Amino acid sequence: MKNQSIEFNFIQLGMQKRRRRWLLVTGILTLSACLLCCLMLTLGNTVYPVNDVIRSLMGEQIQGVTFAVNTIRFPRMLAGLFAGLAFGIAGYIFQTMLRNPLANPDILGITSGSSVAAVFCITVLHTSNKIVSIASVVAGLATVIVMYFLSKGRSFSIGRLILIGIGIQAMLDAVISYLILVSAQQDISAVLRWLSGSLNGSQLTELPPLMLAVIILTPIVVIYGKQLNILELGEQTASSLGVSTDKTRIILIICAVFLVAIATATTGPIAFISFLAGPIANRLVGVGASNIIPAGLVGANIVLIADLIGQFAFEYRFPVGVITGLVGAPYLIYLLIKMNRKGEL
């Protein structure tokens, strides 16, 4: 009996230790995201003291500071923070559900689907921001449905899904390039962000849909996070553990598509965030519990760091998507080589 209680403690301690690691990593990621947000507000052509930045955000008019901080830096910071959260969370959901790091919204073509709708609305229809968001979500969902039917075949195969996704993505990207070529001169700057994603020119009025989506949908996906981790064990195991598999999958996919589509409509498809965030979060925390929150925070951290690098590290200013693309592409190649070696492709 005594022996058993020792074993019992040892198992419990191990499990609790891993859960504490989750809390620790999540805490550090939150702190670093906050720090990066402060840097986004203070750094720029002129560096303003934190004190002035806070006073300005509280509504005080300070010569020079108020315009730069309230109109340019604050919306830029918010766009980066929330888009990073949205891409990170959505990517983690798809990767975990399909049990494959390649199965993320970028490679499945969902981001491109939303981008096409956004570019089309802006250059051809000249619609309002609200319509752009709605069209992006609809196009994202439509892409998922098309993908589902094209990859269905006799039995579901993740390899086929990914290959079809890459094909669809190439087609949609061609459509975006075409729309950009034929668009009017004055739309070009607005449209260019849909090539690689950018926080340039983010305006406070554009942000409410993205912020609302993140604030409302994050609790929902966190609630379903436990089910998502059970779903990872396979359809039959999940059913036998009492998970309503179809319901869970549909709810999570819809939430994830909303997050990706609205983020894409706001900042453009910031390359590789939804791809990188999940695996990095899993590496930092371990895969014992649901990593939805850590993945979102990793996404936000990458976007903010990449944007700071893009703004200040080089002679020219690069949009955030260029920097994340530079980091993400080698990781994609590494992953392809690794999976090819294990025969998973």
Next chain:
Amino acid sequence: MEKTHLFRADQLASGYDDKIILKNINLEIPSNKISVIIGSNGCGKSTLLKTLAKLIKPSSGDVTLDGKAISKIPPKKLAQILGVLPQSPIVPEGITVSDLIGRGRFPHQSLFSGWSKKDYEAVAEAMEIMNVTEFADLDIDELSGGQRQRVWIAMALAQQTDILFLDEPTTFLDITYQVEILDLLTDLNRKHGTTIVMVLHDINLSARYGDYIFAIKNGRLVSEGAPQEVITDSLIHEIFGMKCVVIDDPVSHTPLVVPSGRYHSHNNAD
């Protein structure tokens, strides 16, 4: 006894898509016993287990647990009574053994409840029964096939159900590990009164470890009962289409099937 349940199938038919595999199955699972479903490849034994476990929807007929159709029992509630180990479970990459086994506690945890003392105890107990305690903090990728299979069964045990279904729990394992796993499952049945239903390939192990046998041929239940009654020369010939001699197992005194084949028999040699 508290753990006694009435588990029945009435007029059950089932299959995949339009193809009917099981026809007119009527059976009752003996409570607190070990039952084994036997039959040749593709006869529908795995389909039967899955249909009974609600993993496949029957095309007609009912499966009932204590008089209630299992399709009407809320999924989590059912998962507190009935645990299932599927044939090929999927392992998430990089997961730790005790965390994986801990996922078996899902049906007992509510939305906001954290980990209770009871949850930890259930995991520790399941790990002890399956003899995997020493692996608790290891990555599951580091284990051998037999060890991994014990971890999977431990996850189903952490679910703490009165009834446990296992689909070929010993396939692809060496004979040593097959016997080890079947011994551990027998421990579970003897100590905790758990009702066990499993599909096994090996007819002699089925006869030894099963208290009760269901024999399936072409989607029909052709015979059922204690191994001594069911496993005879004629039934084995009927369901496997193979001539054999059934003798007494010198170790367990259960039926032992010795295939005849076309070569090596004594008569030929003379």
